[in-house]
Structure formats: structure tokens, C-alpha cells
Amino acid sequence: MYAFEYQKPKSLADAAARAANEDAKILAGGMTLIPTLKQRLARPSELIDLGGIAELKGIRKEGNDVVIGAMTRHADVAASDLVRSTIPALADLAGMIGDPAVRHRGTIGGSIANADPAADYPAAVVGLGATVITNQRQIPGDDFFTGLFETALEPGEIITAVRFPPAQKAAYMKFRNPASRYAIVGVFVAQTAGGVRVAVTGAGPSVFRQKEMEAALSKSFSPDVIKDVKQSPDGLNSDIHASAEYRAHLVGVMARRAVEKCG
Amino acid sequence: MPTVSMTVNGKKVSGTVEPRTLLVQFLRETLGLTGTHVGCDTSQCGACVVDIDGDSVKSCTILAVQCEGANVTTIEGLANGSELHPMQEAFREHHGLQCGFCTPGMIMSAVDLVKKNPNPTEQEIRHWLEGNLCRCTGYHNIVKAIEAGAKAMGARK
Ligand SMILES: Cc1cc2nc3c(=O)[nH]c(=O)nc-3n(C[C@H](O)[C@H](O)[C@H](O)COP(=O)(O)OP(=O)(O)OC[C@H]3O[C@@H](n4cnc5c(N)ncnc54)[C@H](O)[C@@H]3O)c2cc1C
Ligand code: FES
Ligand code: FES
DSSP states (O other), rough: OOOOOEEESSHHHHHHHHHHHHTTTESSOOHHHHHHHHHTTOOOOOEHHHHHGGGGGGGETTEEEEEEEETOOOOHHHHHHHHHHHHHHHHHHHHHHOOHHHHHOOOOHHHHHOOTTOSSSSHHHHHTOOEEEEOEEEEEEEHHEEEEEESSSSTOOEEEEEEEEEOSSSEEEEEEEETTOOOOEEEEEEEETTEEEEEEEEESSEEEEEHHHHHHHOOHHHHGGTOOOOOOOOOOSSSSSSSHHHHHHHHHHHHHHHHHHOO | OEEEEETTTTTEEEOOTTTTOOOIIIIIIISOOTTTSSOOOSSSSTTTEETTTEEHHEEEEEEEBGGTOOOOOOOOTTTTTBOHHHHHHHHHTTOOOOOOSSHHHHHHHHHHHHHSSSSOOOOHHHHHGGGOSSSSSSSSHHHHHHHHHHHHHHHHH
């Protein structure tokens, strides 16, 4: 690691003021950032640790929605009675991320800010039609992920929470890379107030909605209706773990399993 | 350089560190607690797992300065004098190690599991160990050791 300064502000305002410095970087759980620094792939002058800001932690109900603070750890989402009773698929997803030690540090804000193409949370943010709340504005989940490791966040903008509306039914199925546990393909299916959503992670450079499957499932919510929907491999990821064709095939399999799991 | 203070194995300690110092470096190099191992340094293997404020964490993926005020337990903090912790004893008894390199992390993860789930099934143990890699044993005896260690920890209470 290159040398850097370390700051642990107590307030969001203080953190935001520091984050305005373009050489500074926000530190959340560190599960992605610290390995990146070790490989000298980033050289921030200063790390701004959000761990001292109480208002960024915790899970609360607002109306019917579940609002999860940016610094809430994966383990806390997986273990939350509120999440489990309102959106069980979201608690399941959090419990499938990485391993216990990663879940004891990694946060929802860090995961979605990082926008890894194989990360799990993006599937839930898009699949449930969630809203990303920052210190400056509210960003619809559909507009948040803009490309490979790219988001709608402006430089220095800080995610403070994610608001998830409940779903009538929802399920997440992932085909895991057995070594890293990241998604080779993960599909989040939900029946929401705004219609059926099918969000795919792992397969492409960024999470996307499978609109053909959404249309078919809106007519009849059963695994059979998407059996003949073909996912094109064009533009999908191809690497040592899986070819684009295999990933395209897995999108169909995981989507059918997720619909089945919705019951 | 910042000064960091924390409690390690029940003792208050402090040291002057560069912000980029990892917790595992602070433990091994500043405090001389070399029981915590670095297997991969890429956050994959779990040889470096310690307990921080009640949760198992990879000490190669957290800065020492992030642990200001924290309560840290390492493998050296488990035994009671010359009497091994029941989980350590179970690893010895059930041949849960060969070279022993992964063992400190395995035991720290196992103790955290049993604290949270006192009677884990074999499946739950294997699932919990997804972030702990062993190059020698094939895991079978590690799982047996943890089953026995869990029973012994329950009996001790
Ligand atoms: C061994 C291992 C296995 C893993 N397996 C999986 C897996 O199966 N599925 C999965 O989805 N992920 C996996 N991860 C990644 C893990 O979920 C990380 O926790 C996550 O990607 C990053 O979250 P973090 O809180 O650790 O963020 P950090 O590493 O601290 O930060 C990541 C990035 O986000 C920025 N950032 C952080 N918080 C904010 C904020 N509030 N506002 C704006 N920017 C912010 C940081 O500046 C940085 O650029 C794995 C990681 C490891 C080490
Ligand atoms: S040394 Fe920390 S996970 Fe391998
Ligand atoms: S006993 Fe050698 S690595 Fe596990």
C-alpha cells in the first residue's frame, strides 16, 4: 500500500467536506478497498472512514419500506428480523455474500458504490425497484448502476441509505463462483406494486433487467412461461469461470429457480 | 504518525503506527503475537482471522487504526494458562491439523460459530468455513474437531 492519511469523522457533514477532496477516498467495510490498496491499484491521499458516523448504521421501517443505512453490514441485514419478515429474499441474499468474516465487515453502501459486475446487492436494488439515498439526492435503483464498476454517484457524493419497497413475492438465486462466492450469475425476481421485475447480476458488465421475462411473468407468474425466453449471449461477460454462452444459459436457469422459489 | 490503543487478549495496548499498517502487522510485528498467520494477504484464506468486538474478522483486511478502542482476541488469548481452550483441545484430539498454518484462523472462526450457534450441524460448520482454506487436511477432521469442540464448549458452561 502507498501511504495515506486516515480520518474518522463523527458527522456526515464533516465526511462530505473531506470527500470533496478528489484525492480522498471513502472507507466503509474495506473488503474491496483494502485489497485494492494492497495491490496499489489506487493511491488516495486520505481515507475517510465512515465507521464513526452513527446515523449511517441500522435498519428501520418507514411506512411500508425498509430503509437500510449505508454502513449496515451484510451480517446485520442477514440477521435482521425486520428484513426477514418484510423482504425475506433480501435477508437471504445478504447471507449468501462471501463468507462470515466478509459479512462481519462489508456494508451495503460499499457494495453498491463499488458496483462489481458480480456483486449480489445490485440485483436486489434493481429487482425490488429500490431508491439509493445520498447526502445530496435520491437516485432510483434503475438509474444507479451505469456500467462496469460505474454508478450515477458524483465525485465526493456519499450514499447514506437504501430504501427498499416490500414485494408481494421475491426470491434471489445465484450460481456462485465456488472459490470467491461472487455471482457467476444471480437473478432476483420480484412481484412488486410496479409490476414483475427480473434483475440479473454477474452475467453482464453491470446489473440489468430481463424485460422479456418480465413481460412473460406479468401475464402468468410461473417458471414455465420463461422456459422459451432466450437470453442472448451478446455483450455478456466471458472469462475463465464461464463463457458468455454459459452465462446466458444460466440466466434462464436461475430465473426459473427464483420464480419457483417465490412459490 | 497516529497512536492506536486497543485491548488485545484482555490487556490494554497501544502503539504508534502508520495509517496503512494492517491489524495483522500490528499484532505480529508491534505486539509480537505471531499466532495470527498471513496465508494469502488477499482476503481469501482466513489464516488471519481474529475476533474483533465479538465477530470473526480477517485481520489482513482491516487497518490497525480502524481498531481504535476495539476489543481484540487472537489465538493466544484462548487458552487459560497451560489449559487449552476446548476448541484447541478438540483440534488436537481429532487431528484437525497437519502443517497447522491455517489452524489459528480455523479455531478463531470455529469459536465464533459456536458462540453464535452452540449446536451447529455438519452442514452449518462447512458453510461457516467457506472463508477458511486449508491446503493439507481435506477439512474432514477439522469439521469433526469443531463438532467435538462445540460439545465441549457447551459442557464447560
Ligand atoms: C473474500 C471475499 C468474498 C466476497 N464475496 C462477495 C460475494 O459473494 N458477493 C458480493 O456481492 N460481494 C462479495 N465481496 C465484496 C464485499 O461484499 C464487499 O463488502 C463490498 O463489495 C464492498 O463493501 P465494503 O463496505 O467493504 O466497502 P469498501 O471496500 O470500504 O469500499 C468499496 C468502494 O465503495 C466506496 N464507498 C464505500 N461506502 C460508500 C458510501 N457510503 N458512499 C459512497 N461510496 C462508498 C469506497 O470509496 C470504495 O471505492 C467479497 C469480498 C471478499 C474480500
Ligand atoms: S491472510 Fe488474511 S485472508 Fe488470507
Ligand atoms: S493444516 Fe496445513 S493448511 Fe491447514
